[in-house]
Amino acid sequence: MDIDIIQIVSSAGLMVQFVLLLLLFFSVTSWAIIIIKYLYIRRALRESTRFVEYFWKSRDLASAYVKAKQLTGCPVARIFRIGYVELKKVSQSGKGQGEGDDSGLHMIGRFSGSDTVKRALRRAITSETTRMTQMVPFLATTGNTTPFIGLFGTVWGIMNSFHGIGLAGSASLAAVAPGISEALIATAAGLGVAIPAVIAFNFFMQKIRVVESELISFSSDLLNIIERDILTGNHA
DSSP, rough: OOOHHHHHHHHHOOHHHHHHHHHHHHHHHHHHHHHHHHHHHHHHHHHHHHHHHHHHHHHHHHHHHHHHOOOOOOHHHHHHHHHHHHHHHHHHHHHHHHTTTOHHHHHHHHHHHHHHHHHHHHHHHHHHHHHHHHHHHHHHHHHOOOOOOOHHHHHHHHHHHHHHHHHOOOOOOHHHHHHHHHHHHHHHHHHHHHHHHHHHHHHHHHHHHHHHHHHHHHHHHHHIIIIITTTTTOOO
16 A cells, blocks of 8 residues: 555654654755756866867967856866966066066066966865855755754654553554654655765765866966966067
8 A cells, every 4th residue: 555645744743744844945955956066067067178178279378268258157267267367467567567677587577477377276276166065065964964853753753652652551553553654754754855965965076076176287287388388478
């Protein structure tokens, strides 16, 4: 015979119903986060691949900057834009101070400009990592707490069931089973909320590590290009 979940929930005690309502909140919120982060990370990975391919084909920072402004959901493109803007500031300040400087001061300016771009890229990577991990810790919280919330509802429901048995003076299966089934539904609901949240958390953290590694690798390559071709004056 099929279990009527709605009837079990409606006939449960107030505390068990409150626990189930709390679990429903965790479930709806976690599934909303799962959908949002899945779409965001999928777009980030797809657009990052497109931008990196375009960047290495063109090797022209100005055209890559135009392309980066078009890819609004790309973390790699965002850190490139920040690095490019910082490089333009360094280049403009170098042009303003280049006249009349001796070679020693000019060399110091080059290293200072490289460090400035490096710090800007480092801050951009930290910002992008923070952006990607936003709301994801809630999934870990859901996976860790909802089984215990469901267990609390179960313990409370069983306590009420045994209290009712003691008052009625009957310990038959027909008297015990309904109360215990109402209580156990809370544990089942807690596990049903926790399992998808834990799976999604591990999945997202693995993807975020992939994107973060790609950001670090791209920023290192960009710095090498800047130090070799830009700040040394080997470009047009």
